[in-house]
Amino acid sequence: GIQVEQSPPDLILQEGANSTLRCNFSDSVNNLQWFHQNPWGQLINLFYIPSGTKQNGRLSATTVATERYSLLYISSSQTTDSGVYFCAAGAGSYQLTFGKGTKLSVIP
Amino acid sequence: NAGVTQTPKFQVLKTGQSMTLQCAQDMNHNSMYWYRQDPGMGLRLIYYSASEGTTDKGEVPNGYNVSRLNKREFSLRLESAAPSQTSVYFCASSVSGMGYGYTFGSGTRLTVV
Numbered sequence: 001g002i003q004v005e006q007s008p009p010d011l012i013l014q015e016g017a018n019s020t021l022r023c024n025f026s027d028s029v030n031n032l033q034w035f036h037q038n039p040w041g042q043l044i045n046l047f048y049i050p051s052g053t054k055q056n057g058r059l060s061a062t063t064v065a066t067e068r069y070s071l072l073y074i075s076s077s078q079t080t081d082s083g084v085y086f087c088a089a090g091a092g093s094y095q096l097t098f099g100k101g102t103k104l105s106v107i108p
Numbered sequence: 109n110a111g112v113t114q115t116p117k118f119q120v121l122k123t124g125q126s127m128t129l130q131c132a133q134d135m136n137h138n139s140m141y142w143y144r145q146d147p148g149m150g151l152r153l154i155y156y157s158a159s160e161g162t163t164d165k166g167e168v169p170n171g172y173n174v175s176r177l178n179k180r181e182f183s184l185r186l187e188s189a190a191p192s193q194t195s196v197y198f199c200a201s202s203v204s205g206m207g208y209g210y211t212f213g214s215g216t217r218l219t220v221v
Contacts, residue, residue: 043212094158095166098150
């Protein structure tokens with residue numbers, strides 16, 4: 001099956017700083033998503049992005065399918081951005097494989 | 109509010125006991141999923157239902173059964189709970205298998221002693 005690796009595993013930012021989270025996947029995919037899990041455990045879908053670039057406010061994501069990676073950019077980070085960011089990938093089926101996540105802590 | 113509703117939110121079981129986790133969505137989604145989340149492991153798919161009337165195994169199905177009761181409801185049953193099934197369980201739904209509109213419930217924290 002598909003292997004998904006995320007880096008870095010942990011990230012501490014000062015409020016207002018920018019960051020880039022990376023997701024590498026082992027095979028061709030046609031389903032690539034980013035999720036945010038807040039400190040209370042709620043999972044929110046951020047992007048469905050099997051290829052190309054999307055932006056939503058201070059967040060943007062880019063997937064380069066041919067090179068098997070995706071990047072999540074967070075600009076002007078806020079304390080509410082804290083939590084764990086998961087990348088999940090799938091190939092032609094209903095099964096998504098999740099990475100182990102990047103734990104982001106934004107400090108005031 | 110529209111979304112995915114899971115019950116219960118917390119549960120403690122003794123080894124060997126059985127229970128059913130309930131999940132319902134009101135977004136008219138076709139596909140539903142059950143995941144478990146363990147520390148340091150990310151989320152792993154237990155079972156999924158591509159559409160009403162169908163269910164299929166995911167990555168870690170052993171020890172679980174599911175029922176897609178109708179388009180809205182998808183339940184997960186533990187017939188004989190084991191300590192290895194201590195985890196946080198998430199139900200999710202999506203418009204289709206491609207994941208568009210993927211929405212998670214708030215989770216069930218299960219402890220098996």
